Amino acid sequence: ETGVTQTPRHLVMGMTNKKSLKCEQHLGHNAMYWYKQSAKKPLELMFVYNFKEQTENNSVPSRFSPECPNSSHLFLHLHTLQPEDSALYLCATGLSYLAGGRSYNEQFFGPGTRLTVL
């Protein structure tokens, strides 16, 4: 286990539904991320939170809405999704450290939520 859990693991929803994905970390890391992974494509960074503040929104459609209520939890609220939004949604936390005057970051991923939009 990586210390990052995601629920649910699988989700099937219609285009008019509203659902939420949950991520919880037990690592004490300050950064949390949402990624989208589609088949045969690179991971796409969606959102970044650093110390509970959103620091990145990678031109994600407004039908995806993140929420970070505290440093251990991250949510992705979904509404009126499209079939092309079907993918594996991964949460990750980031451990940053300094070495040689530079900042480095390792990321720890949860198992993902397999989302299917009908």
Added chain:
Amino acid sequence: SQKIEQNSEALNIQEGKTATLTCNYTNYSPAYLQWYRQDPGRGPVFLLLIRENEKEKRKERLKVTFDTTLKQSLFHITASQPADSATYLCALVARYMTTDSWGKLQFGAGTQVVVTP
């Protein structure tokens, strides 16, 4: 445009041989590069990090090289085992990104490795 390319074809290799994967990038000046392993139905797991001023890094049976002139990293699995079968992702952080502490990784699409007994 910026690109990170990994061989999209699966690498089939016999147990005991060395698997070599490539990661090529264009229009990046990476500060460092990372390799992750991803098993089906799971999130990626961090394996190794190599800095721009490092040529080679080793961890157990894994070896990573980094050639900033060729804009390429090679990932080697020596004495491969069926348990090494997975998809391997490379990811890099551009030099200008490292002023932030949260580190914005750019990932390749990954290469699947299949090790047969």
